[in-house]
């Protein structure tokens with residue numbers, strides 16, 4: 151009752167005060183409004199934030215940790231920095247949701263941990279964990295992080311603290327780069343031919359192609375999701391929910407020597423017995439979990455974690471099957487029922503048979519709840535927006551930290567399930583063929599009586615703490631006139647308060663990134679993905695690569711003309727006939743000889759990748775002996791000119 155009184159008072163004070171924002175303070179230093187403070191108090195009130203269970207688990211078995219943990223790439227640029235999170239001490243500041251603050255502190259605990267004798271984890275060396283299992287002759291490495299640099303640093307810690315032993319096997323639990331990209335860092339001085347590499351069926355295809363077609367847009371959107379250009383601070387980036395951040399170093403991949411195909415398959419490697427469970431099409435298209443009978447330990451990979459995961463991912467990705475996901479968790483719960491230890495690819499382990507069962511049950515129920523309730527309401531005629539607004543987690547899940555939305559959120563996952571079954575259309579004819587955003591913006595501004603009148607309405611919404619409505623109005627104003635600085639500032643204010651209130655790390659990063667771009671514009675940052683991904687691209691099958699290239703065709707530039715050329719790859723002994731007609735580029739592999747009258751370009755595979763990814767200009771190579779041209783050079787150059795290069799920093803918060 152007392153709290154309610156305070157809340158109401160704060161609301162009233164908020165209405166009076168928040169209109170008079172100090173214009174001399176830069177927006178990046180914007181304080182939490184009274185509405186945001188009230189929101190944070192309410193979060194604190196509803197959760198057992200002083201429960202220490204997870205902190206005890208996250209620190210249990212610590213062997214050693216680095217006083218300072220900053221990892222650099224070969225050019226000396228920092229690509230991983232745990233020191234920047236030292237501000238995560240004491241109670242949550244008003245600018246951070248207290249529940250996210252708690253998760254952020256847990257994820258900031260880093261070091262080498264003993265999960266059980268002979269079973270170790272490195273946590274906080276990258277977004278994901280690296281697990282190290284003591285075999286008879288050496289180390290079995292599970293999930294060697296995202297980058298060569300971070301994995302090498304983690305491996306150094308292992309060798310220093312546990313003694314230097316050879317790497318006898320590497321296990322990739324799934325096809326996401328944060329679990330395989332650093333493989334070169336753990337295999338650097340190893341005899342690779344003697345290292346067993348175990349991965350789920352379909353791993354290589356998914357690892358090299360899952361995100362390739364939609365790559366540039368996904369990278370740009372991921373910049374928002376991961377808060378790539380935000381500074382770590384109580385008013386900036388604090389956590390991703392799943393871990394601290396994404397390392398931005400060199401990514402590699404190793405072809406598996408053994409693919410696992412079926413649940414129940416038992417493999418012995420370096421004296422370690424592993425029993426696998428296949429979970430494809432859950433969190434990743436190719437994924438397995440496994441059980442270690444010698445330890446009674448269950449590795450849940452990323453099927454389960456200490457957060458609600460993404461059914462839908464904000465960076466943009468194919469929606470996942472929540473029902474299947476939940477079924478797999480139940481299968482693991484029953485199959486590995488005697489497990490005394492759970493450990494995973496992210497976060498801290500769980501010890502004790504009953505605790506493991508409880509943890510798995512809640513994770514199972516979480517995804518099933520989201521799935522079932524979305525369909526329940528959809529079948530009553532509710533739209534995705536309405537379901538997301540209406541459904542709340544039941545108490546048993548709401549009070550369980552591992553079920554809370556630190557990474558995925560209930561709202562966007564409900565929309566994800568809706569999309570999985572129904573797609574983008576909500577069956578309302580008004581939404582079948584809506585006007586484009588800029589047109590709608592102009593019409594609404596006119597309807598409101600002009601920009602000034604609309605801004606006044608938006609100001610009232612800001613003053614009342616109605617940030618979602620303020621953002622709706624101000625977004626129209628910015629799309630109507632992107633040079634309207636006042637509206638941009640007001641929208642940035644709304645986004646900042648929404649970010650401060652968010653429990654999900656990615657939601658916070660999305661709002662704060664939007665606020666930052668409204669004021670400072672798009673920031674270019676760091677090395678390009680294509681540079682980091684060079685090795686992965688080199689191992690990507692040609693057909694995937696040509697599929698990607700085809701999506702860059704400027705069909706208007708191509709017009710009605712028909713273009714053909716032969717692409718020959720000397721080192722692969724492969725020839726492809728590429729053709730542009732009807733606004734599409736098609737290709738097929740042909741036998742060794744070049745057809746009569748068709749121009750041909752013959753070069754190495756890696757050089758072609760360099761040209762196609764625009765690291766090298768084709769024209770600068772003409773006349774050199776790295777490539778061989780037959781037929782008309784102009785035809786080949788004009789063929790390449792039909793493809794455009796996606797703009798990496800395209801506009802998001804404005805037209």
Ligand SMILES: [Zn+2]
Nearest residue numbers: 278326328452
């Ligand atoms: Zn992961």
